[in-house]
Amino acid sequence: MSDASFLRMRGISKSYRVTQALRAVDFSADAGEVHAIVGENGAGKSTLVKILAGAVARDAGEILLDGEPVSVDSPLHAHRLGIYAVYQEFSLVPHLSITENILMGQMPTGRVDWWVNWRAAHRQAQDILERIGFHGFNVRTPVARLSVPHQQMVEIAKAVAGRPRILILDEPSAVLSQEELKSLFRLIRQLRDQSTLVLYISHRLDEVFEVADRITVLKDGELVGTVRPQEIDEDRLIKMMVGRTLDEIYPPRRSQPGAEILSVRNLSKAGAFEEISFSLARGEILGLFGLVGSGRTQVARCLFGADPFTAGEIRLKGEAVSPQAPTGCRRRGCRLSHRRPQAERPGDELLGPG
Ligand SMILES: Nc1ncnc2c1ncn2[C@@H]1O[C@H](COP(=O)(O)OP(=O)(O)O)[C@@H](O)[C@H]1O
Ligand SMILES: [Mg+2]
Structure with missing residues (x-):
């Protein structure tokens, strides 16, 4: 972690009433890398990225982009800085079409600017979906009618439409099939190669090993460390996450099943x-x-x-x-x-x- 990092989060703390979700976390990441954030449930992963994306206010600490302090007091602020997030909870407007959701706030207009050019809009939304490898959508469909995985993909397309410098994916794989996950990984690598910083949160360590350039481990709201996947194996990563080995986490079961x-x-x-x-x-x-x-x-x-x-x-x-x-x-x-x-x-x- 050098001072020259593209993103630096310094001394980030946050508590929710009695819960200290983050404790003086120092986190750095570079442009053009896939940086995974792992940790047990409740480790503070979502809170950290929500602070970066302007969705949660921090109690202390600062955020620097290219060495300059920035303020991200709202998701809109974050968007202006090129920071887009896809959370476990979706943010789509159910009764609006795929197109409207993807291009929200940036619909193409006609000669007069209150007139939406629908043909262009649908084409743009379709292009974005195709470009990122998500096929078979009718972009005029209201998102309420889509399955959960398809809503997830629209959510990702919406973030990508903003041309992110930082793309945050918080447990994106939970609802995706193997095939859909492959498309997502292709997209992630494509964005990384165009210098986007992708922050990837997942509890599936095999995915993390496959896609991440670096891995940061959080535990009980504190940063344990940042490693490269080549330098570590799954067992040792789990040990960093929980402070115990697998045998200790899953001791032999003693319960006697009944009738x-x-x-x-x-x-x-x-x-x-x-x-x-x-x-x-x-x-x-x-x-x-x-x-x-x-x-x-x-x-x-x-x-x-x-x-x-x-x-x-x-x-x-x-x-x-x-x-x-x-x-x-x-x-x-x-x-x-x-x-x-x-x-x-x-x-x-x-x-x-x-
Ligand atoms: N909105 C909230 N209100 C109260 N407590 C919260 C809230 N969000 C998260 N927490 C608590 O903060 C801690 C960190 O949560 P979170 O960042 O969601 O962890 P992770 O994403 O690693 O599972 C947890 O103990 C969680 O219960
Ligand atoms: Mg979470």
């Missing part, structure tokens, strides 16, 4: 998933893992009784659940809770017995 309470046999729903079988015992935590679109949510919805299923069997505490009107699950204490990031469709989901 079977849920049994799912050859569960199928036409067009959604086929022949899913598993069982769950009392005291057990079962993970349902898969990429976006693989059918996790749809299985969960059938279990919960929100959707009918077409074949197979669900037995809850020994009793069969009716495939057409599966409300019995709810009566018997099955609860569904999911994160719904300002969209029509649930993103990640959690299923727990109530």
Whole structure:
């Protein structure tokens, strides 16, 4: 970290009431690099980048670009300085089209400046999406009708449309499929090669190792250090993040699962998933893992009784659940809770017995 860094954040502190989210953090990054920021949940990653993007006010510290102190008191200030951010929470206007969201505040006008040149606008929005490798969008569609991954891509396109000098991506991969992630990485490298600083936050370390030029680790609101991926392996990075090794984080489990309470046999729903079988015992935590679109949510919805299923069997505490009107699950204490990031469709989901 030299004084000549393109971006310097010096002595950044922030607390939310009793929580000290950041404690005198010194962070530097260069133009033309992909700089990953990693750390456990609650380490302060989002707070740090939100301060840089003018979305959160810092309590102390200063921000310098090219050695000059700058003030980023609002996202608009940040945009003027070329700092754009894509957060876990989206900022799209649901009833407006993809075009309007991407070109917000910079719509092309006709001969008189209150007249929007829609043809040019749609073409521009389409161009931006194509250029960054996101295909198959109808830019006239209101974003409320898009899936969560597609909303994420529009959000990214909107940031890229601002021609960022600093692009912040806060956990962008959480909702993207493998294919979409590849396009995103291509875009990130393209921007880096055009001298953009890309700040990439992720909890998936394999991604971080793949895309980052440098990695900064935060822990409990403090900066632990900055490393290059060539100098470190995943185990040691995790040790920096949590201060313990993997064996210590995941000690052998001692819980003794009890009787079977849920049994799912050859569960199928036409067009959604086929022949899913598993069982769950009392005291057990079962993970349902898969990429976006693989059918996790749809299985969960059938279990919960929100959707009918077409074949197979669900037995809850020994009793069969009716495939057409599966409300019995709810009566018997099955609860569904999911994160719904300002969209029509649930993103990640959690299923727990109530
Ligand atoms: N708006 C907020 N109000 C209160 N506490 C917050 C708020 N945002 C974040 N925090 C707290 O600040 C700490 C750092 O959060 P955050 O920056 O979101 O961490 P990360 O992104 O690394 O998971 C956490 O303890 C979190 O609970
Ligand atoms: Mg975060």
